[in-house]
Amino acid sequence: MYNCTSHKDCIADALHQAEEICAARHLRFTEIRRKVLELVWQNHGPVKAYDILDRLDGLDHRIAAIKPPTVYRALDFLTENGLVHKINSLNAFVGCSHPLRHKECYFLICSDCGEAKECCNPDIIEAISKTSQRNEFQAEHVTLEITGECSDCRGSAAS
Amino acid sequence: MYNCTSHKDCIADALHQAEEICAARHLRFTEIRRKVLELVWQNHGPVKAYDILDRLDGLDHRIAAIKPPTVYRALDFLTENGLVHKINSLNAFVGCSHPLRHKECYFLICSDCGEAKECCNPDIIEAISKTSQRNEFQAEHVTLEITGECSDCRGSAAS
DNA sequence: GCGGCGAATGTTATATTATAACATATCCAT
DNA sequence: ATGGATATGTTATAATATAACATTCGCCGC
Numbered sequence: 597m598y599n600c601t602s603h604k605d606c607i608a609d610a611l612h613q614a615e616e617i618c619a620a621r622h623l624r625f626t627e628i629r630r631k632v633l634e635l636v637w638q639n640h641g642p643v644k645a646y647d648i649l650d651r652l653d654g655l656d657h658r659i660a661a662i663k664p665p666t667v668y669r670a671l672d673f674l675t676e677n678g679l680v681h682k683i684n685s686l687n688a689f690v691g692c693s694h695p696l697r698h699k700e701c702y703f704l705i706c707s708d709c710g711e712a713k714e715c716c717n718p719d720i721i722e723a724i725s726k727t728s729q730r731n732e733f734q735a736e737h738v739t740l741e742i743t744g745e746c747s748d749c750r751g752s753a754a755s
Numbered sequence: 756m757y758n759c760t761s762h763k764d765c766i767a768d769a770l771h772q773a774e775e776i777c778a779a780r781h782l783r784f785t786e787i788r789r790k791v792l793e794l795v796w797q798n799h800g801p802v803k804a805y806d807i808l809d810r811l812d813g814l815d816h817r818i819a820a821i822k823p824p825t826v827y828r829a830l831d832f833l834t835e836n837g838l839v840h841k842i843n844s845l846n847a848f849v850g851c852s853h854p855l856r857h858k859e860c861y862f863l864i865c866s867d868c869g870e871a872k873e874c875c876n877p878d879i880i881e882a883i884s885k886t887s888q889r890n891e892f893q894a895e896h897v898t899l900e901i902t903g904e905c906s907d908c909r910g911s912a913a914s
Numbered sequence: 915g916c917g918g919c920g921a922a923t924g925t926t927a928t929a930t931t932a933t934a935a936c937a938t939a940t941c942c943a944t
Numbered sequence: 945a946t947g948g949a950t951a952t953g954t955t956a957t958a959a960t961a962t963a964a965c966a967t968t969c970g971c972c973g974c
Contacts, residue, residue: 645932685843715890719886739899741843744894745895803959
């Protein structure tokens with residue numbers, strides 16, 4: 597779904613933006629948080645916490661083996677601050693592609709290539725808002741994950 | 756969200772309907788599947804697999820202790836046949852309230868009372884369908900879970 | 915009835931995902 | 945430099961889920 601000519605740039609942009617956001621909000625963008633974010637951005641699809649853990653171990657030997665709580669804390673921080681989203685249907689995490697302009701977003705997740713596209717669509721937000729009202733329901737958080745096949749994958753191979 | 760005067764009737768109805776559906780489809784509605792479905796229906800909210808496991812153990816001693824795979828297999832069967840839905844954001848399972856007329860549904864989940872209301876809303880389905888088309892995405896499965904506070908809970912106590 | 919086949923369940927073990935609880939280190943304002 | 949808040953280290957374990965193989969059950973044709 598993504599055709600980044602140089603994915604290094606995607607990662608660099610994400611890190612740079614995170615840096616600025618954290619600075620603006622007086623949050624600490626520590627070494628570990630940066631590395632975890634970088635690893636979340638290894639590709640355009642959701643990444644598992646324990647994969648991050650494994651790669652951190654491999655990556656950096658001056659730090660003694662990183663343990664699960666460390667990774668989950670970093671993911672919590674990044675999630676709370678809108679830099680990363682959790683994909684509940686996959687128990688995995690994906691980098692937020694527009695951490696500044698944020699409303700309720702949803703994800704198109706290709707089960708073939710594994711990429712996830714984050715979208716914000718006023719129609720869907722509107723429809724959700726209306727249905728909440730109709731049911732006298734005070735919505736606080738929306739999980740919307742659409743899995744299927746993206747056009748690239750559908751085009752390139754018979755499914 | 757639900758005001759069933761006698762929840763026993765809800766359970767009985769769900770079991771009865773499941774029976775009919777399985778019969779019509781030539782599926783085996785075995786003892787275990789029935790019990791698991793019954794326990795999923797203990798209340799109108801999502802139930803955890805291991806809670807079902809515990810209650811099965813307590814319930815029936817002529818069967819040696821039930822093990823996780825047994826419960827998960829029953830849940831898989833019930834889910835595949837539309838009698839139960841998995842709530843990904845909670846790792847829990849809820850009985851389907853209308854297993855026959857089925858399209859893409861979504862859930863309003865009250866984080867206070869824990870109940871989940873299953874809704875089918877053409878506007879939302881339409882909006883999701885449109886956004887899929889716009890992104891040339893072949894949607895296969897939709898997870899839509901809206902958490903918040905239901906009107907009963909908002910009315911009865913200051914949040 | 916009975917033999918055989920596929921579906922369902924039993925059983926053991928383990929994989930995967932996530933957090934509790936407490937100790938230590940780091941940051942930074944004063 | 946020191947104290948309080950924040951972050952990380954560390955140990956242990958909780959919670960969720962499945963792999964793999966053995967056994968039993970249900971049904972169908974004979």
